[in-house]
Amino acid sequence: MSQLKIFADNDPATAITTSHDHSEIADLLSQKGVRFEKWATAASVVAGDSQDKIIKEYRSDIDRLIEADGYQSVDVVSLTPDHPDKEKLRQTFLAEHAHSEDEVRFFVAGQGLFSLHLAGSVYEVLCQKGDLIGVPANTPHWFDMGPNPNFVAIRLFNNPDGWVAHYSGSDIAKQFNRLEN
Numbered sequence: 001m002s003q004l005k006i007f008a009d010n011d012p013a014t015a016i017t018t019s020h021d022h023s024e025i026a027d028l029l030s031q032k033g034v035r036f037e038k039w040a041t042a043a044s045v046v047a048g049d050s051q052d053k054i055i056k057e058y059r060s061d062i063d064r065l066i067e068a069d070g071y072q073s074v075d076v077v078s079l080t081p082d083h084p085d086k087e088k089l090r091q092t093f094l095a096e097h098a099h100s101e102d103e104v105r106f107f108v109a110g111q112g113l114f115s116l117h118l119a120g121s122v123y124e125v126l127c128q129k130g131d132l133i134g135v136p137a138n139t140p141h142w143f144d145m146g147p148n149p150n151f152v153a154i155r156l157f158n159n160p161d162g163w164v165a166h167y168s169g170s171d172i173a174k175q176f177n178r179l180e181n
Contacts (some may be wrong), residue, residue, distance in 0.1 A: 002038075002127040004028060005177075009117060012175045016121075028054040029125070032118050035104070035134030036125070045108050046149045051076040058108065058154055065104065071156040081148035093143040096173045097165035099135075101158035106132040110151025113144040119160040122176055140168055 004025040006017040019025050026036040042057045054076045055062065062074055079086060098119060105112075107127050114133055116123040117140040127133055135141055137158070145151060 002126075002128050002131055005124040007122045007153040007176070009120050009122050009172065012122070012177070015091070020181065025125070029133075031124065033136045034116060034118075034123070034139075037130050037132045037134065038130050039106060041108050041130050045152055046115060047078055047109055047152050048080045049078055050154065051078070053169070054078065054152060054154065060105070061106070062154065062156070065156055069102075069104075069156075069158075069181060071102075071104070071158060073157045075155050076152065080151045081150055083149065086145075086149055087147075090145055090147070090149070092165075093145065094173055096140050096142050096168045096170045098138050098140050098168070099150060099157070099159070100166065101137050101166060102134055104132065104134045104156040105153045106156075108152045108154060109151070110153075111146075111179070112149075112151055112153065113177070114141060115143070115144075115173065115176055116141045117172060121170070124177055126179070128135065140170075142173040144179040 002022055002025060004019045005015040007015055019163050022038055029036045034140045045054055045057055065071055106131055109129055114125040114127060125133060
């Protein structure tokens with residue numbers, strides 16, 4: 001079940017708001033310019049599938065997003081608990097960073113925890129299968145896939161180079177929750 005927890009960025013122990021209601025989550029995030037939608041998923045896609053297979057399965061959805069929002073690159077993150085570089089990849093995403101363009105992730109399998117640092121608050125968004133999250137350009141955030149990742153996410157970017165992080169150097173991400181799956 002998708003979940004949103006909102007914290008003051010100086011109090012990681014006390015959630016100000018918690019919601020499991022998808023409509024409420026979408027509304028609270030949209031107030032901050034963050035897109036959050038529920039999409040249909042194909043049962044035939046599982047973590048570990050090839051990027052080509054996943055993109056082919058979701059080609060019409062991808063093309064619709066490209067047409068509507070002008071995305072220039074698409075890739076797939078598909079990780080299983082036995083991935084040899086899972087800890088290195090986890091650490092890459094865990095540090096607070098931003099992108100100079102929007103980042104869109106559509107979870108077609110599994111889950112991941114997005115934490116967005118917005119105007120003195122941290123919005124922790126537990127994304128599940130079927131969730132699409134759109135993080136606006138220059139929004140400080142981090143992502144946790146957990147110690148034993150088992151997810152597939154299609155990522156779309158306005159930048160033709162794809163995922164390019166600009167790290168803030170802040171240690172705020174270390175103070176907040178992790179996804180322990």
